[in-house]
Amino acid sequence: MNKPLLAIAICGIFLLQSCATILSGSGDRVEVKSGNPAGAKVYLDGNFVGNAPNKIKVSKNSLRDGAIISINAPGHQDRQIKVTRKVMVGYVLLDLCLGLVPLGVDFLTGAIYKANPKEINYDLNSGNLSANL
Template identity: 30%
Template sequence: MDGTKQEIGFSSSPSNAVVTIDGKMIGRTPLTQSLKRKNTHKVVMALDGYYPYEMTLTKKTNGWVWGNIVFGGLIGLAVDAATGSLYKLTPEQVNADLKSNGTASISEEENALYVAVTLEPDASWQQIGNIKNF
């Protein structure tokens, strides 16, 4: 009833993270990707200066299974099982809250530039000046 593929949305905070699904880079957040329902999918979102976000999209039995049994019989059920239409991927929307890895990073977006810096200095760093309040 739902087809062999499902649209899954990907977003991250901050945005512009590289999205890799099953080892293949598909783009940068935010984006939507059509994925096969019959497979589980490993998702990685990565952005310089942040720890990567990893998760697995899992498949669950679609609610239409019972309708298919009633209206399509065993043949309909067998076709859906073979094509993957029997399943639904979860979650339908992946939202990654990326955590800083404690280093400086720069991220560019449309009409904006973001700079992130660590607030705890590394003991090996050399002090080169002071910031004074005016």
């Protein structure tokens, strides 16, 4: 391979990597805070992930259609909240500085999104489930 072609190939590889793809990873965390009753069971899309309080890793692929976090405890009605995705504006601005290709890569891979909400508070005694965006 000649040197100019090698240089173009190396530059092409770096252009296909974009800010969010490199820095944000393939998942995001949602924190379920301690609430009433303490130690309630937490499920992500029907799969048990632990007891509250808990930081749940949600894959960015599952955020595409929305992930469901359920919280339940014996003697209480189950509560659910849908976790959706939100664009990270900072990465959009950084990608725009590099051109449209990195921006397109971040949107296509889903790396440019973050989980929304980031924190969930619950009180199963009163039936309340609230989220901090």
